[in-house]
Amino acid sequence: xxxxxxxxxxxxxxxxxxxxxxxxxxxxxxxxxxxxxxxxxxxxxxxxxxxxxxxxxxxxxxxxxxxxxxxxxxxxxxxxxxxxxxxxxxxxxxxxxxxxxxxxxxxxxxxxxxxxxxxxxxxxxxxxxxxxxxxxxxxxxxxxxxxxxxxxxxxxxxxxxxxxxxxxxxxxxxxxxxxxxxxxxxxxxxxxxxxxxxxxxxxxxxxxxxxxxxxxxxxxxxxxxxxxxxxxxxxxxxxxxxxxxx
Amino acid sequence: xxxxxxxxxxxxxxxxxxxxxxxxxxxxxxxxxxxxxxxxxxxxxxxxxxxxxxxxxxxxxxxxxxxxxxxxxxxxxxxxxxxxxxxxxxxxxxxxxxxxxxxxxxxxxxxxxxxxxxxxxxxxxxxxxxxxxxxxxxxxxxxxxxxxxxxxxx
Numbered sequence: 001x002x003x004x005x006x007x008x009x010x011x012x013x014x015x016x017x018x019x020x021x022x023x024x025x026x027x028x029x030x031x032x033x034x035x036x037x038x039x040x041x042x043x044x045x046x047x048x049x050x051x052x053x054x055x056x057x058x059x060x061x062x063x064x065x066x067x068x069x070x071x072x073x074x075x076x077x078x079x080x081x082x083x084x085x086x087x088x089x090x091x092x093x094x095x096x097x098x099x100x101x102x103x104x105x106x107x108x109x110x111x112x113x114x115x116x117x118x119x120x121x122x123x124x125x126x127x128x129x130x131x132x133x134x135x136x137x138x139x140x141x142x143x144x145x146x147x148x149x150x151x152x153x154x155x156x157x158x159x160x161x162x163x164x165x166x167x168x169x170x171x172x173x174x175x176x177x178x179x180x181x182x183x184x185x186x187x188x189x190x191x192x193x194x195x196x197x198x199x200x201x202x203x204x205x206x207x208x209x210x211x212x213x214x215x216x217x218x219x220x221x222x223x224x225x226x227x228x229x230x231x232x233x234x235x236x237x238x239x240x241x242x243x244x245x246x
Numbered sequence: 247x248x249x250x251x252x253x254x255x256x257x258x259x260x261x262x263x264x265x266x267x268x269x270x271x272x273x274x275x276x277x278x279x280x281x282x283x284x285x286x287x288x289x290x291x292x293x294x295x296x297x298x299x300x301x302x303x304x305x306x307x308x309x310x311x312x313x314x315x316x317x318x319x320x321x322x323x324x325x326x327x328x329x330x331x332x333x334x335x336x337x338x339x340x341x342x343x344x345x346x347x348x349x350x351x352x353x354x355x356x357x358x359x360x361x362x363x364x365x366x367x368x369x370x371x372x373x374x375x376x377x378x379x380x381x382x383x384x385x386x387x388x389x390x391x392x393x394x395x396x397x398x399x400x
Contacts, residue, residue, distance in 0.1 A: 049380030121340030
């Protein structure tokens with residue numbers, strides 16, 4: 001049957017056993033790439049003509065912002081799969097993604113504020129980009145809080161999935177805010193189509209950092225999901241066996 | 247796909263479409279409130295209120311920055327390529343503020359439609375260039391992306 005592989009993917013035991021050996025690799029590669037990328041960007045890459053060295057915060061700011069938005073799609077789509085196929089594992093991924101996304105969003109806002117002070121002349125303004133990022137942060141916090149608000153895990157999962165799906169519209173708003181409205185935040189420097197307005201000497205370390213953060217995100221998401229699996233499946237024999245084996 | 251799952255899939259899609267439509271239309275309705283600043287033309291045309299705190303955004307016209315030598319006082323003119331507004335400011339300017347750069351100014355318009363600023367912010371553009379590339383550029387190329395190719399009427 002065509003959907004069988006999909007249902008097998010939904011088995012927490014299968015997922016737990018399959019992803020175990022990936023973790024050291026993901027961890028090693030992501031940490032190595034982050035070290036290479038940040039050394040490249042911070043020590044060997046050029047400073048920026050107008051901003052000087054403060055522009056180097058881009059190597060943290062952009063990857064955290066990209067992953068805070070990509071991570072939201074991961075969380076919302078996991079929630080949708082959970083709702084449609086009643087897949088427990090999918091809800092566990094959704095729950096695991098929420099705090100990671102919240103931290104990434106916070107880091108993007110924080111690094112933006114640190115950059116804004118010397119560049120714009122202020123830590124904070126309520127323009128379209130920053131405000132929509134605050135909404136993203138609150139959505140993540142809302143899902144973290146909702147998970148704890150229900151005694152019944154199944155209810156919490158469904159409510160969180162609905163909230164995650166409703167909040168999904170915020171992602172294109174964040175992305176397009178700088179084009180739709182007059183904002184203090186500048187438009188995107190890296191462009192999918194057309195010529196990027198960031199010099200290649202800065203674009204390459206930046207792209208490497210974005211890739212590194214994607215791998216790092218996968219690593220952390222898998223680790224958190226595995227903890228959630230053990231928590232929710234603690235009464236099953238396979239988890240008991242796992243614990244007994246030490 | 248199982249019919250029950252197909253139904254749930256449709257429900258999820260309906261939820262996403264409905265919520266996106268509601269939020270999208272609300273955002274569209276509020277689009278002018280979501281602007282962080284008034285472009286210069288809207289100030290000159292009288293859309294921006296007098297004697298109320300507003301924000302104006304535009305490019306600093308080259309050659310118009312005049313700083314007092316004895317006190318913290320700067321005057322300059324901003325433009326959006328069509329209209330111009332004079333700004334007076336008694337405060338510290340951000341480092342990347344300059345001629346041909348974009349700035350966002352908070353202040354009140356007085357009766358002469360001069361913007362009396364309480365805060366001047368610099369707006370950086372999406373261009374990231376190393377210093378050695380920038381020094382090989384012409385002065386016009388080095389200016390803010392939003393201010394490029396702008397007719398300053400000179």
